[in-house]
Amino acid sequence: MGRSPCCSKLGLHRGPWTAREDALLTSYIQNHGEGNWRSLPKLAGLLRCGKSCRLRWMNYLRPDIKRGNISPEEEDLIIRLHRLLGNRWSLIAGRLPGRTDNEIKNYWNSHLSKKLKKQGLVVREAIPRKKHAKSSSNSRMQSINSNDEIKIYAPKPTRLTASIHVMENSTEEGKGSSSDEMEYLSANKWSDGSEENGFFDPDQNLDLGFDQFFGFQQDV
DNA sequence: AAACGACCCAACCGCTGTTTA
DNA sequence: ATAAACAGCGGTTGGGTCGTT
Secondary structure (H helix, E strand, O other), rough: OOOOOOOOHHHHOOOOOOHHHHHHHHHHHHHOOOOOOOOOHHOOOOOHHHHHHHHHHHHHOOOOOOOOOOHHHHHHHHHHHHHHHHHOHHHHOOOOOOOOOOHHHHHHHHHHHEEEEEEEOOOOHHHHHHHHOOOOOOOEEEEEOOOOOOEEEEEOOOOOOOOOOHHHHOOOOOOOOHHHHHHHOOEEEOOOOEOOOOOOOOHOOOOHHHHHHHHHOOOO
């Protein structure tokens, strides 16, 4: 399967979006809804690739996007979630209504990683993506290290619904390095006392006890 | 006022995962 | 079972902006 040709190869527009392009895209999506990114540019009268349209919509034009500074509460939440999930920006963004994965990623790279390093806190390194990953019956299971002992279940970037009771000790400063946390996560115990087979499933377990864990109520 | 460096962030690239024929 | 098409994710880039000298 080949990667689809990029915009430049097809003679499409690249670079910053114009107000007119924004208007065309917004208008089309308002009338027809999201999706079909491949055919959308043509139907909307845009000389852009679908990928570019999707990105523009998701990161900038969506009506529910929250603009402005990241609040201290949001910052705290990002730090906690990053400690838990690593560079899973879409998952983290799913926890911050109105914020995009790109925005959070940028904020992390430009502010938080430096800030935490200054404070002498461990910043979790990016988990290298597997090369030549072969789909399996449960292909979203991603190993995060070579010995396959620790795994994270990576759901689609939908809103997370689950409990983090399991992480309650990790919120204290200085405690719980990432490896500690992952070890804890792989201990196969959920908040309800049930045991699982070593996979952390944020979709299933991030919501319950959210406010206790994160210290404030989510505004959904 | 000009030059320079640091920072920010929108956009792109390359890859993986999912769906469908 | 397989491959192609499509969608989405995370890392990186580069142009614009801001602050400092």
